[in-house]
Amino acid sequence: MYGGRRAAHPSFGEIMPADQVAAAATSAAPNVLYTYIPILVLGVIAIGLSAVMVTLSWILGPRKPTPQKLATYESGVTPIGSARERFPIKFYLIAMLFIVFDIETVFLYPWAVNYKNSGGLMLFNLAEMAVFIAILLVGYVYVWRKGAFEWE
Secondary structure, eight states: OOOSOEEEETTTTEEEEHHHHHHHHHHHHHHHHHTTHHHHHHHHHHHHHHHHHHHHHHHHSOOOOOHHHHSOOBTTBOOOSOTTOOOOHHHHHHHHHHHHHHHHHHTHHHHHHHSGGGGGGHHHHHHHHHHHHHHHHHHHHHHHHTTTTOOO
Protein backbone atom coordinates (compact mmCIF):
# COMPACT_ATOMS: atom_id res chain seq x y z
CA MET A 1 0.00 0.00 0.00
CA TYR A 2 2.64 2.56 1.14
CA GLY A 3 6.09 2.51 -0.37
CA GLY A 4 9.20 3.06 1.74
CA ARG A 5 9.69 3.18 5.47
CA ARG A 6 6.66 3.34 7.77
CA ALA A 7 6.32 4.85 11.22
CA ALA A 8 3.55 5.35 13.74
CA HIS A 9 2.47 8.89 14.50
CA PRO A 10 1.18 9.18 18.08
CA SER A 11 -1.60 11.65 17.37
CA PHE A 12 -2.96 9.72 14.37
CA GLY A 13 -2.78 6.25 15.91
CA GLU A 14 -2.07 4.66 12.56
CA ILE A 15 0.90 3.67 10.49
CA MET A 16 1.86 6.18 7.84
CA PRO A 17 4.90 6.79 5.63
CA ALA A 18 7.94 8.24 7.39
CA ASP A 19 7.99 11.39 5.25
CA GLN A 20 4.41 12.21 6.26
CA VAL A 21 5.30 11.66 9.93
CA ALA A 22 8.24 14.07 9.57
CA ALA A 23 6.02 16.64 7.86
CA ALA A 24 3.37 16.34 10.59
CA ALA A 25 6.02 16.71 13.30
CA THR A 26 7.52 19.85 11.75
CA SER A 27 4.08 21.41 11.26
CA ALA A 28 3.25 20.84 14.95
CA ALA A 29 6.54 22.31 16.21
CA PRO A 30 5.57 26.01 15.87
CA ASN A 31 2.39 25.37 17.88
CA VAL A 32 4.48 24.10 20.78
CA LEU A 33 6.61 27.25 20.78
CA TYR A 34 3.52 29.44 21.20
CA THR A 35 3.02 27.98 24.68
CA TYR A 36 6.29 29.60 25.78
CA ILE A 37 5.22 33.14 24.83
CA PRO A 38 3.73 33.93 28.29
CA ILE A 39 7.03 32.93 29.93
CA LEU A 40 8.93 35.15 27.50
CA VAL A 41 6.57 38.06 28.20
CA LEU A 42 6.97 37.55 31.96
CA GLY A 43 10.76 37.53 31.61
CA VAL A 44 10.74 40.72 29.54
CA ILE A 45 8.45 42.44 32.06
CA ALA A 46 10.65 41.33 35.00
CA ILE A 47 13.87 42.52 33.35
CA GLY A 48 12.27 45.79 32.21
CA LEU A 49 10.73 46.52 35.60
CA SER A 50 13.99 45.82 37.45
CA ALA A 51 15.92 48.05 35.02
CA VAL A 52 13.39 50.86 35.52
CA MET A 53 13.59 50.54 39.33
CA VAL A 54 17.40 50.61 39.40
CA THR A 55 17.51 53.56 37.00
CA LEU A 56 14.92 55.52 38.99
CA SER A 57 16.72 54.94 42.28
CA TRP A 58 19.99 56.05 40.69
CA ILE A 59 18.37 59.21 39.25
CA LEU A 60 16.14 60.17 42.19
CA GLY A 61 18.26 58.89 45.11
CA PRO A 62 20.06 61.38 47.33
CA ARG A 63 23.81 61.64 46.90
CA LYS A 64 25.42 63.24 49.94
CA PRO A 65 28.76 61.50 50.46
CA THR A 66 30.48 62.23 53.76
CA PRO A 67 33.75 60.81 55.06
CA GLN A 68 31.80 58.73 57.57
CA LYS A 69 29.56 57.26 54.83
CA LEU A 70 32.54 56.49 52.63
CA ALA A 71 34.45 54.71 55.42
CA THR A 72 34.73 50.92 55.41
CA TYR A 73 32.10 49.25 57.58
CA GLU A 74 32.76 45.79 59.00
CA SER A 75 29.79 44.83 61.20
CA GLY A 76 30.29 47.82 63.44
CA VAL A 77 33.94 47.04 64.14
CA THR A 78 36.69 49.34 62.95
CA PRO A 79 38.73 47.36 60.42
CA ILE A 80 42.26 46.58 61.57
CA GLY A 81 44.95 45.41 59.22
CA SER A 82 44.73 44.45 55.59
CA ALA A 83 41.57 43.19 53.91
CA ARG A 84 43.73 40.71 52.01
CA GLU A 85 44.45 38.40 54.95
CA ARG A 86 44.57 34.72 54.17
CA PHE A 87 42.06 32.38 55.75
CA PRO A 88 43.34 29.11 57.11
CA ILE A 89 42.73 26.04 54.95
CA LYS A 90 40.83 24.56 57.90
CA PHE A 91 38.01 27.03 57.26
CA TYR A 92 37.55 25.86 53.69
CA LEU A 93 37.86 22.20 54.69
CA ILE A 94 35.10 22.52 57.28
CA ALA A 95 32.90 24.36 54.77
CA MET A 96 33.42 21.67 52.12
CA LEU A 97 32.75 18.86 54.59
CA PHE A 98 29.55 20.55 55.68
CA ILE A 99 28.39 20.84 52.08
CA VAL A 100 29.26 17.22 51.29
CA PHE A 101 27.52 15.74 54.32
CA ASP A 102 24.59 18.13 54.05
CA ILE A 103 23.95 17.24 50.41
CA GLU A 104 24.29 13.54 51.13
CA THR A 105 21.66 13.70 53.85
CA VAL A 106 19.27 15.44 51.47
CA PHE A 107 19.07 12.13 49.57
CA LEU A 108 17.55 10.47 52.62
CA TYR A 109 14.26 12.38 52.42
CA PRO A 110 13.06 11.25 48.95
CA TRP A 111 14.08 7.71 49.78
CA ALA A 112 12.05 7.78 53.01
CA VAL A 113 9.02 9.23 51.24
CA ASN A 114 9.05 6.58 48.49
CA TYR A 115 10.04 3.63 50.65
CA LYS A 116 6.47 2.46 51.36
CA ASN A 117 5.56 2.64 47.66
CA SER A 118 8.48 0.50 46.51
CA GLY A 119 6.38 -2.70 46.55
CA GLY A 120 8.46 -5.85 46.26
CA LEU A 121 11.70 -3.90 46.27
CA MET A 122 11.44 -2.80 49.91
CA LEU A 123 14.19 -5.13 51.11
CA PHE A 124 16.45 -4.13 48.21
CA ASN A 125 15.83 -0.42 48.87
CA LEU A 126 16.55 -0.91 52.57
CA ALA A 127 19.84 -2.69 51.78
CA GLU A 128 20.73 0.00 49.25
CA MET A 129 20.19 2.74 51.83
CA ALA A 130 22.17 0.77 54.42
CA VAL A 131 25.12 0.66 51.99
CA PHE A 132 24.71 4.40 51.33
CA ILE A 133 24.73 5.23 55.05
CA ALA A 134 27.67 2.87 55.63
CA ILE A 135 29.69 4.72 52.96
CA LEU A 136 28.77 8.03 54.59
CA LEU A 137 29.76 6.67 57.99
CA VAL A 138 33.13 5.44 56.69
CA GLY A 139 33.78 8.90 55.22
CA TYR A 140 32.74 10.57 58.46
CA VAL A 141 35.00 8.34 60.57
CA TYR A 142 37.91 8.91 58.15
CA VAL A 143 37.54 12.70 58.37
CA TRP A 144 37.15 12.49 62.14
CA ARG A 145 40.32 10.40 62.53
CA LYS A 146 42.26 12.82 60.32
CA GLY A 147 41.30 15.59 62.77
CA ALA A 148 39.38 17.71 60.27
CA PHE A 149 36.68 18.52 62.82
CA GLU A 150 39.12 19.95 65.38
CA TRP A 151 39.20 23.72 65.18
CA GLU A 152 42.54 25.06 66.44
